Amino acid sequence: MRSIRQSLTYALIPIAASLGCATASSKQTGNSPKDSQPTSSPNIHHFVTSKTVIPVDKAPMKKIAWSPDGKYFAVNSGLQVTLYDVGSHQVVRRLQYKHSGSSGGDISFSPDGKYLAAGNGIITLWDTTTWRFVRDIDGPYARGKFISEGAETFSFSPDSKAIAVHYESVLIPENLRADTAEQQEALSKLSGVSFSGFINAYDINTATQIFSVKIESTYESASIFTANLIYTPDGKYLVSARKDFATSPRRKLTGEPFRYLTYMDFRDARTGKIMRSIGPVHVMGITAMAVSPDGRFILTGTKTLSSENHRNEQTGKWDPIIDNRDPIRLWDVASGQLVKEFGPLRGAVVALSFSPGGQYFASCQTDIENRETLWFWDVKNGQLIERVKTPNSPSEFFGCAVSPDGRFAAMPVTDRIYLIGIQP
Numbered sequence: 376m377r378s379i380r381q382s383l384t385y386a387l388i389p390i391a392a393s394l395g396c397a398t399a400s401s402k403q404t405g406n407s408p409k410d411s412q413p414t415s416s417p418n419i420h421h422f423v424t425s426k427t428v429i430p431v432d433k434a435p436m437k438k439i440a441w442s443p444d445g446k447y448f449a450v451n452s453g454l455q456v457t458l459y460d461v462g463s464h465q466v467v468r469r470l471q472y473k474h475s476g477s478s479g480g481d482i483s484f485s486p487d488g489k490y491l492a493a494g495n496g497i498i499t500l501w502d503t504t505t506w507r508f509v510r511d512i513d514g515p516y517a518r519g520k521f522i523s524e525g526a527e528t529f530s531f532s533p534d535s536k537a538i539a540v541h542y543e544s545v546l547i548p549e550n551l552r553a554d555t556a557e558q559q560e561a562l563s564k565l566s567g568v569s570f571s572g573f574i575n576a577y578d579i580n581t582a583t584q585i586f587s588v589k590i591e592s593t594y595e596s597a598s599i600f601t602a603n604l605i606y607t608p609d610g611k612y613l614v615s616a617r618k619d620f621a622t623s624p625r626r627k628l629t630g631e632p633f634r635y636l637t638y639m640d641f642r643d644a645r646t647g648k649i650m651r652s653i654g655p656v657h658v659m660g661i662t663a664m665a666v667s668p669d670g671r672f673i674l675t676g677t678k679t680l681s682s683e684n685h686r687n688e689q690t691g692k693w694d695p696i697i698d699n700r701d702p703i704r705l706w707d708v709a710s711g712q713l714v715k716e717f718g719p720l721r722g723a724v725v726a727l728s729f730s731p732g733g734q735y736f737a738s739c740q741t742d743i744e745n746r747e748t749l750w751f752w753d754v755k756n757g758q759l760i761e762r763v764k765t766p767n768s769p770s771e772f773f774g775c776a777v778s779p780d781g782r783f784a785a786m787p788v789t790d791r792i793y794l795i796g797i798q799p
Contacts, residue, residue: 425796437773443488445779451482485535528603586647595625601660608670616661633685665727676724726774739775
């Protein structure tokens with residue numbers, strides 16, 4: 376089995392004793408939920424104290440962010456941003472985009488609390504004192520230049536001076552039609568673009584670009600950005616996720632089986648250059664990441680319980696190649712070692728969020744059978760603390776986040792918001 380440290384370029388150091396011994400090896404798959412069920416921690420009782428359902432009377436809500444002081448949370452529908460008071464559960468303010476909205480997108484408060492950012496393709500900044508529009512930050516696919524696939528994610532630097540944004544792959548320019556020979560040639564050239572996305576960083580005060588990196592794909596191998604972006608708390612690194620795989624022409628030539636190689640890349644926060652990597656991390660692409668408040672550990676999740684069939688280029692048949700039963704994994708940032716696994720799971724991991732002290736974390740998952748979509752985990756002993764049942768379809772959940780004071784976890788749904796009271 377390939378070592379999880381195969382791509383590291385830096386020295387290993389001992390793992391923190393406070394987390395105990397590593398409970399997981401470098402294996403690529405986790406336990407099957409058919410074999411066992413998650414066990415609850417005997418050390419924490421009455422963890423979830425309340426569950427409040429907040430109706431949504433406007434556009435469907437998708438992504439959520441807490442204000443640094445924990446008094447408000449903001450939810451982005453892609454069409455507007457709605458700000459809620461935690462104490463009264465009432466809408467405080469609705470913010471409209473100056474540009475035409477689109478589904479998806481991300482939302483975040485700057486760590487210093489001065490700005491609220493939200494958007495998809497174009498990132499809009501509002502001043503949190505006056506709630507007035509400050510500026511738009513245009514990405515490479517903004518304002519009709521291109522159509523982007525999916526929704527990007529972004530992250531503020533710890534000093535609130537920069538914002539890093541992941542933009543998805545280019546499809547086709549607006550109004551391009553293959554009706555003429557000239558248009559067919561243009562479309563043919565576009566389909567051969569050798570990258571599938573950008574990571575750009577911008578100065579918050581001026582909206583000027585600090586750096587831009589593109590992910591490379593070739594005729595033989597493909598590389599795709601996945602998951603959310605995170606800065607390490609010291610501001611030294613911007614962590615991104617990617618998956619690499621051999622293309623059909625290469626597999627046809629070599630006969631190698633299909634597989635993903637998944638990595639966390641630690642990029643210089645000033646230049647975007649990859650300084651080191653941890654991988655392979657999961658058998659499929661990373662879907663969610665979270666860094667511990669002290670910056671020593673990173674959680675990763677994937678599309679657990681998903682499977683893929685791929686064409687065998689030698690036989691022409693479709694073979695079941697990937698059966699993803701990976702758990703959530705905790706990685707030591709300095710050494711790149713796998714510290715602990717959390718599972719088994721009942722579905723794909725959509726989002727991960729540490730508590731402010733790092734003692735526990737929340738995972739938002741597509742638990743289709745039981746609809747226990749929000750799970751809480753004890754970081755030290757690796758055990759499940761509690762599962763929260765929600766009546767909505769698991770496919771409607773797009774994220775979850777623990778409040779800065781650790782007293783709540785919030786999860787937006789298409790037509791409501793769940794506010795979960797916590798007593799650690």
